[in-house]
Amino acid sequence: xxxxxxxxxxxxxxxxxxxxxxxxxxxxxxxxxxxxxxxxxxxxxxxxxxxxxxxxxxxxxxxxxxxxxxxxxxxxxxxxxxxxxxxxxxxxxxxxxxxxxxxxxxxxxxxxxx
Amino acid sequence: xxxxxxxxxxxxxxxxxxxxxxxxxxxxxxxxxxxxxxxxxxxxxxxxxxxxxxxxxxxxxxxxxxxxxxxxxxxxxxxxxxxxxxxxxxxxxxxxxxxxxxxxxxxxxxx
Numbered sequence: 001x002x003x004x005x006x007x008x009x010x011x012x013x014x015x016x017x018x019x020x021x022x023x024x025x026x027x028x029x030x031x032x033x034x035x036x037x038x039x040x041x042x043x044x045x046x047x048x049x050x051x052x053x054x055x056x057x058x059x060x061x062x063x064x065x066x067x068x069x070x071x072x073x074x075x076x077x078x079x080x081x082x083x084x085x086x087x088x089x090x091x092x093x094x095x096x097x098x099x100x101x102x103x104x105x106x107x108x109x110x111x112x113x114x
Numbered sequence: 115x116x117x118x119x120x121x122x123x124x125x126x127x128x129x130x131x132x133x134x135x136x137x138x139x140x141x142x143x144x145x146x147x148x149x150x151x152x153x154x155x156x157x158x159x160x161x162x163x164x165x166x167x168x169x170x171x172x173x174x175x176x177x178x179x180x181x182x183x184x185x186x187x188x189x190x191x192x193x194x195x196x197x198x199x200x201x202x203x204x205x206x207x208x209x210x211x212x213x214x215x216x217x218x219x220x221x222x223x224x225x
Contacts, residue, residue, distance in 0.1 A: 042203065050210075
């Protein structure tokens, strides 16, 4: 049963600490998206990769957030330094890069920054 | 500026009745729309989609209607079941094939 795997499921950290979230896309998928779920904004797009290359990270605060794909099986989202306003659920999704396709989401990382 | 809007944060419906979830969008270039369903502590899962060349798409108890002139779509669930209780997200496909989501509507189906 192919699925997107995200780790950790939960992360509690203190303000100023570095946070790294990981995502393993479905094997064979070549697009990876990072979304953040907040009460007010719903699902906000943070970054988007195709064939490991970043295509759009306009939704991501550049001063503290960074997203990478070191290889086809791993995507990372890093926050340094973290702030309380970063507390949210972060979702990774992957797809096959086809037009008008649906995406498959992981279960998310619940981040709490104290 | 949200390009996809779900103005009702919550909806409560009695089991067996129809649930209607609404979504508006601002970008007339959007030509493909999807609905996702999300249970607590899980990621969103795809429910149903519609292309702008259609005005209706049906899949079992779920039907999505699209009104392009009004830039409005709706999801109908008939009959509603307690297991349908979840958050429903409307999404449109924008540039680079990325999904742009609304804020979601929490549906509660009660017996």
